[in-house]
Amino acid sequence: MLPEHIRSELRAIVGEQYCLDRQEALVAYSYDATPMQQALPDVVVMPKSTVEVQQVMRVAAGHQIPIVTRGAGSNLCAGTIPVGGGIVLVLSRMNQILEIDEQNLTITVQPGVRTSDIHQAVEARGLFYPPDPGSMVISTIGGNIALNSGGLRGLKYGTTKDYVLGLEAVLPNGEVIRTGGKLMKDVAGYDLTKLLVGSEGTLAIITQAILKLIPKPQTQRVMLAMFADMAQAARSVSDIIANRIIPGTLEFLDQGTIRVVEDFKQIGLPTDVAAILLIGQDGEPQTVDQDMEKIAAICKKNEAVQIKVATTPEEAEDVMTARRSALAALSRMRPTTILEDATVPRAEIAPMVAAIQEITERYGLHICTFGHAGDGNLHPTCMTDARNHEEIERVEEAFAEIFAAAIDLGGTITGEHGVGIVKAPYLEWKVGAAGIEVMKGIKKAFDPNNLLNPGKMFAKETRNRVVVNRA
Amino acid sequence: MLPEHIRSELRAIVGEQYCLDRQEALVAYSYDATPMQQALPDVVVMPKSTVEVQQVMRVAAGHQIPIVTRGAGSNLCAGTIPVGGGIVLVLSRMNQILEIDEQNLTITVQPGVRTSDIHQAVEARGLFYPPDPGSMVISTIGGNIALNSGGLRGLKYGTTKDYVLGLEAVLPNGEVIRTGGKLMKDVAGYDLTKLLVGSEGTLAIITQAILKLIPKPQTQRVMLAMFADMAQAARSVSDIIANRIIPGTLEFLDQGTIRVVEDFKQIGLPTDVAAILLIGQDGEPQTVDQDMEKIAAICKKNEAVQIKVATTPEEAEDVMTARRSALAALSRMRPTTILEDATVPRAEIAPMVAAIQEITERYGLHICTFGHAGDGNLHPTCMTDARNHEEIERVEEAFAEIFAAAIDLGGTITGEHGVGIVKAPYLEWKVGAAGIEVMKGIKKAFDPNNLLNPGKMFAKETRNRVVVNRA
Numbered sequence: 001m002l003p004e005h006i007r008s009e010l011r012a013i014v015g016e017q018y019c020l021d022r023q024e025a026l027v028a029y030s031y032d033a034t035p036m037q038q039a040l041p042d043v044v045v046m047p048k049s050t051v052e053v054q055q056v057m058r059v060a061a062g063h064q065i066p067i068v069t070r071g072a073g074s075n076l077c078a079g080t081i082p083v084g085g086g087i088v089l090v091l092s093r094m095n096q097i098l099e100i101d102e103q104n105l106t107i108t109v110q111p112g113v114r115t116s117d118i119h120q121a122v123e124a125r126g127l128f129y130p131p132d133p134g135s136m137v138i139s140t141i142g143g144n145i146a147l148n149s150g151g152l153r154g155l156k157y158g159t160t161k162d163y164v165l166g167l168e169a170v171l172p173n174g175e176v177i178r179t180g181g182k183l184m185k186d187v188a189g190y191d192l193t194k195l196l197v198g199s200e201g202t203l204a205i206i207t208q209a210i211l212k213l214i215p216k217p218q219t220q221r222v223m224l225a226m227f228a229d230m231a232q233a234a235r236s237v238s239d240i241i242a243n244r245i246i247p248g249t250l251e252f253l254d255q256g257t258i259r260v261v262e263d264f265k266q267i268g269l270p271t272d273v274a275a276i277l278l279i280g281q282d283g284e285p286q287t288v289d290q291d292m293e294k295i296a297a298i299c300k301k302n303e304a305v306q307i308k309v310a311t312t313p314e315e316a317e318d319v320m321t322a323r324r325s326a327l328a329a330l331s332r333m334r335p336t337t338i339l340e341d342a343t344v345p346r347a348e349i350a351p352m353v354a355a356i357q358e359i360t361e362r363y364g365l366h367i368c369t370f371g372h373a374g375d376g377n378l379h380p381t382c383m384t385d386a387r388n389h390e391e392i393e394r395v396e397e398a399f400a401e402i403f404a405a406a407i408d409l410g411g412t413i414t415g416e417h418g419v420g421i422v423k424a425p426y427l428e429w430k431v432g433a434a435g436i437e438v439m440k441g442i443k444k445a446f447d448p449n450n451l452l453n454p455g456k457m458f459a460k461e462t463r464n465r466v467v468v469n470r471a
Numbered sequence: 472m473l474p475e476h477i478r479s480e481l482r483a484i485v486g487e488q489y490c491l492d493r494q495e496a497l498v499a500y501s502y503d504a505t506p507m508q509q510a511l512p513d514v515v516v517m518p519k520s521t522v523e524v525q526q527v528m529r530v531a532a533g534h535q536i537p538i539v540t541r542g543a544g545s546n547l548c549a550g551t552i553p554v555g556g557g558i559v560l561v562l563s564r565m566n567q568i569l570e571i572d573e574q575n576l577t578i579t580v581q582p583g584v585r586t587s588d589i590h591q592a593v594e595a596r597g598l599f600y601p602p603d604p605g606s607m608v609i610s611t612i613g614g615n616i617a618l619n620s621g622g623l624r625g626l627k628y629g630t631t632k633d634y635v636l637g638l639e640a641v642l643p644n645g646e647v648i649r650t651g652g653k654l655m656k657d658v659a660g661y662d663l664t665k666l667l668v669g670s671e672g673t674l675a676i677i678t679q680a681i682l683k684l685i686p687k688p689q690t691q692r693v694m695l696a697m698f699a700d701m702a703q704a705a706r707s708v709s710d711i712i713a714n715r716i717i718p719g720t721l722e723f724l725d726q727g728t729i730r731v732v733e734d735f736k737q738i739g740l741p742t743d744v745a746a747i748l749l750i751g752q753d754g755e756p757q758t759v760d761q762d763m764e765k766i767a768a769i770c771k772k773n774e775a776v777q778i779k780v781a782t783t784p785e786e787a788e789d790v791m792t793a794r795r796s797a798l799a800a801l802s803r804m805r806p807t808t809i810l811e812d813a814t815v816p817r818a819e820i821a822p823m824v825a826a827i828q829e830i831t832e833r834y835g836l837h838i839c840t841f842g843h844a845g846d847g848n849l850h851p852t853c854m855t856d857a858r859n860h861e862e863i864e865r866v867e868e869a870f871a872e873i874f875a876a877a878i879d880l881g882g883t884i885t886g887e888h889g890v891g892i893v894k895a896p897y898l899e900w901k902v903g904a905a906g907i908e909v910m911k912g913i914k915k916a917f918d919p920n921n922l923l924n925p926g927k928m929f930a931k932e933t934r935n936r937v938v939v940n941r942a
Contacts (some may be wrong), residue, residue, distance in 0.1 A: 186883040189898055195913075215716070235498050346655070375654075445913050
């Protein structure tokens with residue numbers, strides 16, 4: 001509990017009803033979408049403006065109180081758990097779309113705007129904001145920026161980082177910086193914009209963003225290709241790219257995921273195949289038709305047992321919804337669902353899926369895998385029970401092996417979820433000791449007193465690297 | 472002159488013939504493509520490998536000797552002038568294309584590879600590396616990365632930063648870091664890759680890069696649209712974008728530039744028009760044809776006096792070559808040519824060009840403007856004479872006003888050339904005092920002893936901001 005005089009300072013800034021310290025409020029902001037992670041804040045503060053954020057930051061700096069900035073809390077890396085207590089700064093009241101600029105093709109938003117609200121607002125004007133993280137219906141753009149969220153369109157369109165042109169952010173000393181602008185080219189100094197994207201609330205508090213828009217694709221089509229063998233599906237992915245086609249969506253579901261999704265949504269997925277590719281293309285109608293034909297031919301050549309092209313927008317929507325519901329479907333199976341995002345170069349998907357299967361069996365666990373085949377971003381998802389400590393230990397061991405396998409294949413420990421608390425012990429595996437030192441230096445340059453989201457990204461100890469010799 | 476024992480250490484690393492300290496060698500590396508900037512290094516060192524770069528870096532760190540890393544020296548911001556003396560580290564011997572990976576669509580290169588050699592190598596395989604800075608025939612990819620080079624395709628395809636997926640770099644302490652990978656998604660820690668891109672050799676020495684490739688567009692077409700009035704040309708640019716067309720190229724030449732280019736290249740440009748737009752589209756043939764028709768209609772609606780569509784690849788090449796020769800053509804006019812790159816949001820091109828004209832006239836100078844209309848990246852280019860001190864003072868005053876005008880219009884002091892020495896006094900105008908402090912903190916985190924490219928990016932003093940009230 002913070003002393004009354006500090007709570008009083010905070011109340012004076014945001015107003016009594018936006019400064020919460022009742023137990024039920026503290027509990028509500030003690031967790032996020034990450035399983036098995038919880039810590040109580042001392043107070044929840046909900047500012048309405050950049051100036052209020054600055055004032056709160058100054059109070060925090062004056063009393064050396066940690067600040068954990070938070071939107072919807074839909075992240076999966078425990079990125080918004082207030083492990084050091086202090087202030088949870090909820091930006092959901094800063095939820096205005098400030099401008100859609102059709103000449104410069106930009107949208108200017110506050111951090112609390114929901115991702116899907118951005119989609120709707122710009123698509124109504126024939127424009128397009130591609131990043132579509134799984135949580136987009138509830139996630140906020142501030143959270144997307146803090147974590148550099150990806151999604152299903154990453155292969156063709158990139159991730160959040162590729163669309164952030166400018167930021168306003170409050171530094172730990174309370175000062176405001178403005179980076180970038182409505183500019184496609186800007187090389188004035190170090191790129192603070194891209195550095196803040198993905199910095200997980202550890203460097204500054206993002207209070208406004210200018211995002212790049214592109215013209216909305218005229219049309220989009222989607223197909224399902226079913227395979228009796230994972231290797232055939234992986235080869236199809238490689239062949240599509242080798243044929244110089246970059247699909248708008250190129251998703252993968254393994255048999256375990258297919259069965260659970262079909263049970264949940266009943267859209268007629270065949271539950272006896274080993275893998276399904278969900279392949280979408282968007283753009284100019286003729287090009288899309290050509291690409292879909294070529295893609296179908298490639299899948300056939302790789303012995304797809306069935307190819308089903310969605311013929312109506314409703315069918316297409318069903319298929320996309322089924323894919324998007326994978327996490328929800330899997331979550332119904334057992335009390336605890338751990339969704340990971342080990343990522344490899346696209347060409348290494350088949351060996352990576354094989355490694356995940358081998359590890360899963362060896363540890364006697366239930367792990368299904370789905371994800372973004374086109375960009376090598378896989379989501380091995382473990383259905384378990386947090387109350388079973390022995391099993392959870394096996395789960396942790398298994399995931400450590402999965403991360404090690406990803407690194408061995410030239411990949412990374414996290415493609416789109418972020419480091420937060422849960423990946424921190426593995427970060428050094430990817431970036432090396434020298435990389436960690438550089439990152440800590442950057443953190444210190446922004447936040448010398450470690451007030452912003454302490455306990456994230458940098459672990460007290462790096463986990464011992466698992467060494468497994470694979471054939 | 473460095474003491475013999477240090478030169479001896481350096482010779483032992485790279486071999487006698489790659490450690491130059493004869494006067495003529497020092498002079499050859501005392502300047503780059505930036506006019507009126509020169510400083511002698513103490514020694515020129517040409518390593519062949521990352522290990523040699525590490526060893527040189529350790530010698531430099533041990534004796535506190537500055538290192539200025541350099542490729543072709545084609546930059547325009549005095550980014551490679553060794554103002555503090557020390558070592559010029561020339562990476563032109565590290566010039567191997569290490570791998571083209573057709574499955575993952577990447578190319579792995581050493582920093583000394585020429586940009587146009589990358590273009591040729593990947594296009595031969597039906598792949599495409601879009602960034603095409605004006606200097607691409609001589610520039611090296613290491614220089615492009617250090618400066619985040621742009622080019623004519625920036626509007627549709629982005630700049631160098633958008634294509635760098637991973638880097639190997641030597642830190643000022645001699646350690647190597649490896650960032651990113653053949654990964655479309657990677658959020659493991661702060662994005663050191665994008666931070667190093669555009670860091671102008673001040674944070675680390677880039678020794679290897681993994682670049683993203685995309686499929687080569689099937690076809691490309693180009694047209695010229697001539698306008699009697701600058702405002703009509705600017706309106707055409709806005710209308711093209713507002714019609715949801717993103718051209719592959721959308722360039723602008725003012726009357727002064729047109730006359731000089733035509734005199735130089737004689738390709739039949741009309742010298743009596745106020746502005747020419749050079750508009751190209753690439754992609755799938757039918758889409759390209761459709762877009763070209765729509766673009767022509769938009770230009771006609773905006774009273775283009777003539778529209779000339781290139782009908783053969785040779786004609787198209789002529790047109791592109793003419794645009795690319797603008798700097799060379801202008802350079803013939805007077806002894807000194809100063810090419811700037813004030814950049815504004817696309818919608819502000821017309822007011823920006825008007826401001827440049829007004830300032831040029833008020834200072835009695837000869838400034839022509841051309842550049843990348845589609846991304847608001849203009850190149851006001853002054854033909855002057857460095858020996859005429861009175862005129863050079865007026866040139867400096869005029870450019871200061873031009874930068875201020877760009878900032879006032881929501882723009883930046885440099886869109887693609889970098890800060891180096893020449894823009895350093897203006898950097899604070901764009902990023903603010905707080906932004907400068909953050910950037911200095913980052914510099915210190917990487918390079919606490921200020922050994923890498925000292926004297927760049929951060930000026931001893933910020934220039935006083937010009938305040939002009941415009942109608």
